[in-house]
Each structure stands twice: as C-alpha cells, then as structure tokens.
Amino acid sequence: MDSETNLSVTELREAWPLLDAGERVDGYRLLESEDAEGFFEELSTQDQLELLRALPEAQRRMRLRLLAPDDITDLLQQAVPEDRAKLVDLLEPPMRREVVALLAYAEDDAGGLMSPRFARVRPEMTVDEAILYLRRQAYERLETIYYAYVLDREQRLLGVASFRDLFQARGASLVRDIMRTDVVTALGDMDQEALAKLFAAHDLVALPIVDEAGRMKGIVTVDDIVDVVQEEATEDFQKIGGTVALEAPYLEVGFFSMFKKRAGWMIILFLGEMLTIRVMAGYETRLEQMVMLAVFLPLIISSGGNSGGQASTLVIRAMALGEVRLRDWTRVLVRELAAGLSLGCLLGVIGLTAIYLRGGDADEPLIRIAATVGASVLGVVLWGTLVGSMLPLLLRRAGFDPASASAPLVATLVDVTGLMVYFTVASVVLLR
C-alpha cells in the first residue's frame, strides 16, 4: 500500500467532527491497522456504532474483539434493535454469555457499569499461591488485577485482598487470615448516581457488585465513575437550563431531536407565563390611571427571576452533591430567608436611590414612586429566593427530580406573583 495515502490518527481526530458518516468510514480505512485499533477505542460509543455499521463483517468482528464486555454492553444498549441482534451474533460464545448477562441491567444502574472480569482467589489459598494464581490470571483480560476478590464455592464474596496486602503478608499465611472483610459492596440495580456517591464517600478505586445472596457479579472501577459524574452533571445542567437531557454531544444531536428536547419546556413555560396576561389585564385600569407604573415592570419581575434562579441553582446542586437532604429544609429556609431579605434590601435601596436621584416629571411625588419600586423589589426578591430554594425540595418530596426546578420555571412562577406584589404595593403607596 502506498504510504502517501495513509492518514495519521492526529489528522483524522482533528477532522472527525466535520466529516459526515461516509467520509468518516473512508478516513478510518486510510489509517494504519495498528492506529485504527487505538482510534476505534477512543471514539464515543455512538461513533463506534456508526463505524461498525459501515465496516465489512470481518472488520466488524475484529473491532468488537478489542472491547471489554462492559463496553460492548454499552454499545449494544445504544444500538437500534436490528443492529443489536447482528452484533451479538458476531461475538465469540464466552463473550456472548457475559454480554447477555450484563444486558439484563439498565444502562444507568451499577450493573450496567460493571465488568464481570475480576481477579478471584479462594480463602484457603496461601498468599504465595494467590500471587502465583493472580500472575496466571494476568494473561486474561481482567478489568484490574490489583484487587483479588476472595469467593467461596457458591461465588459469595468473603473479602478482598489488594496486591499490597498480599505483598506485605508472609507467603505462608492463608488468604482468609489476611483479607479485609469490611468490603463496601452494592447491588446491581443501584442507581449510578448513588453508586458515584458511594465511591466518593469511601474513596474507592473499585467496588464489587453482588446479588441479594451475596454472590459476586462483577466490579465497577473508579474510571467509569468519572464518566458517570460528568454525565449526571450534564443532565442537571441541561435541566436547569430548561431542556430535557440531550444524552449526546451538543453538536451531534440532530435538528429535530434537539427541537423536541427544547420545545417541551419552552411551551410549558410560555403557557405558564401567559397567566401574566390575565394578571396584567386585571390591573389595566390601574395602569390607565398611571402609565408610569409600566415603566418599572421589567425591572421588578426580572429581579424576582434572577434571585429565584440563583437560589434554585444553589439548592439543586447542593442536593445533587448530597450536601442538602430533604430533612435539612428548615435550615435551607432560614438561610434563604436571611439571604432573600438582605439581597432584597440591598437591591431595593439601590433601586429607590437611583430612581430618586434620576428625578423625573411625574405628577406623583418622586419619593413615593421610588419607595414603591424599592419596596416591590424587596418583596419580589425575597419571594423569588424563597420559591427558588423551596421548589427543588418540594419536587424531591413529591418524588420528582429537583433539577426540574429550572431557573426559567422559577422565574415564571415568580413573575406571576411578582406582578401582584408590585401592584399591591403601588395601590397602598401611590393610588389611594
């Protein structure tokens, strides 16, 4: 083959996002075969699927063989049903059995992240035997050989010994006597977000997954947890911005799918915001008496929205990190009351002063107008802060995702009530 026609991995990696599906396959085929292996492994699951679909069967089989069982499972879970069956057929029988067992777990569960390939030893082995035995297992494609899991004949997990434990022990001691038995484990159906918290709380590098009977099914390693943490944060981000989770890189989501994920909340928010028309219409005669009231409307309602969005993002993130739990709600309430009051006073005073100093030619005494705006800003900011901080907790209490208390949702709720606050204050101070 003419080496001139070969492409370097770096060139392809650079060009990748700009290529369409056909060009990607063509480019991929121009890689040296060794480069092609490495490049395939670094692609996202979606890109791997796309490539696999386009490659001839022999190549497809070869590429699949590069992947670990948990990665193949991910791939299959994202494939369309007809592709899935074809891909499963390409697997060697032992791998097929492992993958089919893993497919039983949901993608977002601990079981969906685990690899069934872990190093196992018996409790009655000596340390020297265990090290020798692990040395033999090093040839198999295990997830890690750093931890040796001690299982009984029924595959029940009795304990764990790290390499370091084995190396530090006398060679003639029994594994049973040197293993650690206070092992943190999880069930296969544990949610991946809860699993990530378990890793963080115990500073784990690997965690065994067991079934109800204590039989070990696989291990999850911390490198997979990094992806989980990114993924969960991304979902929360998108929800807070008022989008349904995209579940794919921004530039790779098709137009129609992107539209659907964004339109849903926008419609709900728009319909919610239409309530403001009704409220405003109710005050139309007030407005006719004093058109100048309308001048301060955008300022007032945006203050409520901003402070509400600030409070809700803080509380949602704190809940996602486990820093705030449901039972902490009174502590959150007290903090946010204080924050809302002080921020409200601060902004209220700024508003009052600015309007007073700016002057104007209204019929009403300027100080009354300034006081109306100042007091309304205080009320709206306080109210926004309370709604923003309590809504995520209420949603969790009702069994929903707190991240649905997005900044725009809070703003919409606060807008409607904010108008009422403003016109009520105006009625008291200005229009008798």
Place this chain on the structure above:
Amino acid sequence: MDSETNLSVTELREAWPLLDAGERVDGYRLLESEDAEGFFEELSTQDQLELLRALPEAQRRMRLRLLAPDDITDLLQQAVPEDRAKLVDLLEPPMRREVVALLAYAEDDAGGLMSPRFARVRPEMTVDEAILYLRRQAYERLETIYYAYVLDREQRLLGVASFRDLFQARGASLVRDIMRTDVVTALGDMDQEALAKLFAAHDLVALPIVDEAGRMKGIVTVDDIVDVVQEEATEDFQKIGGTVALEAPYLEVGFFSMFKKRAGWMIILFLGEMLTIRVMAGYETRLEQMVMLAVFLPLIISSGGNSGGQASTLVIRAMALGEVRLRDWTRVLVRELAAGLSLGCLLGVIGLTAIYLRGGDADEPLIRIAATVGASVLGVVLWGTLVGSMLPLLLRRAGFDPASASAPLVATLVDVTGLMVYFTVASVVLLR
C-alpha cells in the same frame, strides 16, 4: 473508660451537620480511638482543619500522621496562615520536605493534586528484581503500587510497567525491554480541568507529573479526578445561576460570605436591568396611547430570557466538556439560528392563537394585537437564542470564563433589546 459514654461513628456522622464546632470536638473525643482514625479520614478538609485546631497537640500530630502528603497539602492550603505554620512544624522532617515541595503548586493545578509517593524501578533491573523491589516498596505508604515508573539516575521518566506487564513478562527480561514508552504525562502547572480531560481522553488510571526536563515529580490518580470533575461542575453550576463559586458545601458557607458571593452578580444584573427603565420611559407616550401594550410585556420579555438561558446553558456545558470549541462557532450559530427560528415560530403561533381565541374588548382589531404579540415573541425568542449561544463563545474569545454568561446575565441583555423589538413591532402593526 465507661463504654456507655462511647459514641458510634454512625451516630456522630448523622449528628455532624447539626453540631457546632465545640460539640463536634466533644463528640469526636467520645469515639473509640480506632473509629476516630477512620472518621477523621472521611471528613472534609474544612472539618479536619476545624477539628485539628481544637485537639491537643499530641492528638493533632497523630491525626496528621494518618494523612497522605497530597492531603496534608490540601489541608495546609485551606488553613489560615498562622495555623499553617503551626501544622507544618508538627510534621516529621521527611514528610515536611515532601509537603513543602507540593505547596509550591497552586491548589487547582496538576501539581496540587499529585502525590510524590509512587513506585519506581530502574530500567536495567530484571522483571523478577522489579517485582521483588516493588514487594519491598509495598510497606511504604505509596499512592499505588500497581504502576512501576521506570526512572534513570536523573529521575527522568523513561517508561512505565504495570503489575500486569511485569507478571506477564518472563522473569529474566529487563524492565527496559518490557516497559511502555508511550506514556501520557503532564506538567505540574497544568490546570486541573485540562488534566481531567486528559484522563478522560486516554481512559487513564494514573498519570505521571514531570517537570520541563522530563524529571518525574509525582503521580495523580483517577480517584482525585472524580473530585475535580465534581468541583468544576459545581463551579459552573453556581456561575450559571449567577453566584460566584461558593468553594464550600452550601450549608457550611457563613452568612456573610454567602451574601458577598451572591450580591455581586445581583447588583450588576440589577443595574443592567435598570436600563429597561430608560427604554420604557422612551416609549411612555406610546404606552399612554395604548395601555394594553403593557399587558403583554411580562410574557414577551420572559420568552426572550427563557430561550436565551436555555441556549447559554447548553453551549456552556458543551464547551466545558470540550464538545464545542471556539472554532465551532459557525456550526453553533447555524444550529441556534434554526432552533431560535423554529422555537420562536412555535411560541409565536401559540401566543397569537391564544390571544385571538381569548378575545377582548380593545378598540384595536383583535387580530392586529395577536399578530403584534406573535411577531414580537418570534423576534425576541430568536434574539434570545442567538445572544445566549454566542455570548459564552465571545467570553471565551475575550479570555473570560464562558460560564459567566449566566442565564440571568443573558436574560438581562435580552430584556433591554426585547422591549425595543416589541415596541418597534407594535409601532409598525398597531400605531401608525
């Protein structure tokens, strides 16, 4: 000691968030000494500092001895200067040297995350010698003994051999011949966010940190990267919500510090939003001609804020994940133009229809009012989407953090222009 007065770790862990500093120390002292060690290690750095400050010197020295050099460095970086000096004095001389070297790196850099305790072997050792040598190193408190780093006499990194590599090789081969030389490394001053991307791109478990001359300084392990990823996501969350990064758990930030971190952006946004007063005042005569225009104001401006916030969160997160880079700006622009137009049309039509069907007793023909609102919603949503998606890219271009393009900042920018769009459309359609 009366065992009745002992506290279990679980009890203390539960009560911890509700206790003040004094109660925490008292509670901590009631733990069995073995429990106390474990409990201390699982505390946050802030809590560890607080406890250390309250414990007598002998205990303080004991607790410090439990920690790895990178953790002690973290602790010192968060301590007030006078405590820092006292704590450094408590360290044993070898540990003190290590920690002082680590303190030279900024907390958010790769150097601030690394541990100087890694397993090292020489290139001219045989595999059997290397394994034996590692077995001896297992007694030292190394970060991991899974990877053996091959250094020359000048401490320059030549390659790496995992345990698995060593176990698979013949015992008589030389480390030099079996080591991998394509090692991914980083400099100590690499930003931790970039480091996390490096881990993700190469699926790394550990990464050696070197200086400009290629001398190995330490390793960073993937479990620290989990914390980095959480931390960076939290910062972005808080910025998007319009807060300066809290840098501590929500419930542990003091009132005044919380106020300062929230008030800054709120004041800027409020002052920005005061521009709407000027714009509104400019249209006051228009409003007097037709008070009904004010009725739709909240709906119009919130539509712009919502769509802008949605676009900016999507783009900010995609940029943080490296999915969107500066040079992708045209692709983002095209996508967001399409999204803004279609969302704008959808909401515009909903608005137009709802107002038309609802009816009213205005002097103007209803269809004109409905058309004004519909067209304004389209314009404002399109504009909001464009501002929201382009602002993060512009900020990055200018050297700022894209996450500063918070939803409330975008909303504020869009509010001012949104009013102009609305009144311009109204002038054309309604008021000739």
